[in-house]
Each structure stands twice: as structure tokens, then as C-alpha cells.
Amino acid sequence: MAHPNDVTLRSFIPVDTASDFPIQNLPYGVFSTSESTTPRVGVAIGDSILDLAVLENEGLIDLAPARDIFAQASINAFMGLGAEAWSRTRARISELLRHDNPELRENELLRSRALVPMARAKLHLPITVAGYTDFYSSREHATNVGVMFRGKDNALQPNWLHMPIAYNGRASTVVVSGTKIRRPRGQLKPPDAKLPSFGPCKRLDFELEMGVVIGQPSAMGEMLTERQAEEMIFGFVLLNDWSARDIQQWEYVPLGPFQAKAFATSIGPWVVTREALQAFRLHGPVQDPTPLPYLRQVQPNNYDLHLDVTLRAAQMNAAVRICQTNFKYMYWSSVQQLVHHASSGCAMNIGDLLGSGTVSGPDKHQRGSLLELSWNGTEPVELAGDITRSFLEDGDCLAFHGWCEAEGYRVGFGEVEGTILPAE
Ligand code: CA
Secondary structure, eight states: OOOTTTTTTBBBBBTTTTSSOTTOOOOEEEEEEEESSSSEEEEETTTTTEEHHHHHHHHHSOOOTSSSSSSSSSSHHHHHHHHHHHHHHHHHHHHHTTOOHHHHHHHHHHHHEEEEEEEEEEESSSSOOOOOEOOOHHHHHHHHHHHHHHGGGGGGGGTTTSSOOOOOOTTTTTETOOEEEEEEEEEEOOOOOSSSSEOOOEEEEEEEEEEEEESOOOTOOOOOOOOHHEEEEEEEEEEEEEEEEHHHHHHHHHTSSHHHHHEEEOOOOBBBGGGGGGGGEESSSOOOOOOOGGOOSSSOOEEOOEEEEEETTOOOOOEEEEEEEGGGGGSSEEEEHHHHTTTTTTOOTTTTTOOOOOOOSSSGGGOOSSSHHTTTTTOOEEEEEEEEEHHHHTEEEEEEEEEEEEEEEEEEEEEEEEEEOOOO
């Protein structure tokens, strides 16, 4: 049987070559419809969603002794079955969708129950987020921010080249794409003000990131090898780490971001499996100084994954692209982040979400936040006509897209989108 990543595979469901969801992808999500309002697990194929709860119930996907794994409002139970079950299930779904397999293709009744037009589905948060940690692993991003706030000579803090820096974020406010984002309030103290005040954030920003979804746990006290960490990663999602720069500036000393990042984090509805991204792996930037032994890696743990950001102000008809970059630039890989996360003895859980950190590249148009694109407001970004942005305004709609390109198809992530609502 052909591997589900085989480039020659075709589905009996027509898939446009520009679609994010060919048969070689098969990302997992959670959806419901107006006819059937109970959220359940599906995979995206072309413009449709394949309802895995229906297929499991009909015995076409067998996860025994586990039962009702897909008739659930998150993919956590499925992730808990482990890497062997992930691979076996993906291979079976691929087989069922293949153009030369009549099992589903010729069963009209089953097809009508199991295939849902994506346009008619409501997409939900795909995972129950156990914990959320946000890293800071792009050298270009950390350098840009450092230059703006500390000057060229002290841009990178002394620890940055020795370990993946991170803070523990909030799982409680991770929301799915499409959720509107209320402008946060907080303590503000501009540098020229004598005393802080409390009010709506005036410097609201986005951070373009990828999220890693952890599919297997590690025990408290246990360190991870590169191989073990890799095998715990179920897949990746688009992630927007909404950031209140003015709240952050006043609160972050000495323990790092708190309320500036806690009000919302948006993730895409589709979790693309690590297995589907296999062909797009590559080595990251050379790490000099050589990391300590526990952080050294031999595998190509980065990904050639294109990313872009579009912004549409309320008075604009069409969105404008404001950033185009690539996940491959990250200095610390997701595997190194996970190894480091567990290195003290910190237990990892099924459903943990690790933000990569803002993905910025070496060029100006590759900067993954407005803070960098507008250089802290000194070079406003031109959108259309006389509309410019230093930071986000009410009514702004922001969307990220991510995709890996192969010959004749792409393995994509859909989008993560959010519109800013005025403060309450
Ligand atoms: Ca971040």
C-alpha cells in the first residue's frame, strides 16, 4: 500500500492544486453543522470535511479497543492513543479517500453522511489546551526587539544563544480562528507619565507564530532525548499571540509578560500532522555557540513552511499582505523547545501547546509583528490609499496563512483570522 505522503496519490474528491487540503495532507479538526450540532472530529479534504465519527461508528476506521474516539469535541483522546495509532489511522483515511478505492466512493448513502461541505461547517477549537507555553526562538525577531529597546550592542540577552527562552502562558484564553478579539485593558505608563493609569491598550499587536501540539505525555522528573521529543509532537497549527505592547512595556520587569499576552491567543482550526510535513523538513540555522549536550540535535527539525499575514481595515474592501516569511528561519527548533521544557523535570501533557515565538526573517517584509514592521511606530505600514498602521485599530481584520509547497500540490494550514472589537 502506498504511503499517505506519496506524491502520486489522488482522491476521488476533486481537489484544486491551490487547495491547502490535498490527500497528502489530511489535517485534523473539530466541527459541527446546523443539522448535527454536536462537535466531532474530521479531516479536511479539498472543500470538504470527512466526518471521522461516522466512519468510526460504521466500522470503517477501527481503533479497538478504544471506542468513540472521534465522537468527541477535541482530538485529545485520539492523540492519547500514540504515534502508531496516528500513523495507522492516517493511512486508513488516505486509503478510504483514494480514487481507486470503491469502499467510500461507491457507497452513496455513507458518502452523503460522511462528507460535509466545509463552507457549511462551524469549526471549533481542535484541542483541549492542557497548558500553553510561548517561546521566543527567532533570532531575527529577538534581535529586532532588542535593538529597538536596548540598542544594537545589547540586542540579544546573554542567555539567548544558549537556550530557547519562554514564558508560561494561559491555556484558558486560547480561541479558534474567527473568534473576535476584544481590545484588552490594563495598566499603562508611557515613559513620560509620572504614574500608571488603567485603560484600553493603545498599542495592540499580533505575533505570527506556529503552535506545536503535544500528543503524548512525559513523566515529572523525566528528561527527553531528541528522538523522544520528536515522537511526542502530534502536529502543528497556525498561532496568533495577540500582544498589548504598552501593557507589556510597564509590567514585564522582572518576570516577563503577564496580562499583555493573557487576554487572547488564536489558533487555526486544522492541526497538520508531523507525518504530513515529513517531506518539508530541513536543518535550521547553524547554532554557534554549540548548544549544551542536552540541546544538541542531529535531525533536520525545521520546516520549509511559507507564512503570510494579511490585514484589512474596516473601511477597506480587500485585505493587503503585510508580511511574508518562512518557519525555516527559527533558530531553536520545536524539538529543542520541547527537550528544554522538560529538562528541569517539568511534566508535559497531552494537549500542551507550544508557541514557536514570532517568526521573523532576515528581510524587512519578513517581520512577524507590527512592532517590527512599523519599527515601534516610527515607520507606519502603508495599507491602501492613506490608510496606515503602527498598531492595530478597532475593526481591523487580521489573517495568517501557512503552507508547504510540493510539485503539483501544497500541504496547508488554512487560516487563523481575528477581528478587533473596541474595548468594553
Ligand atoms: Ca509570542
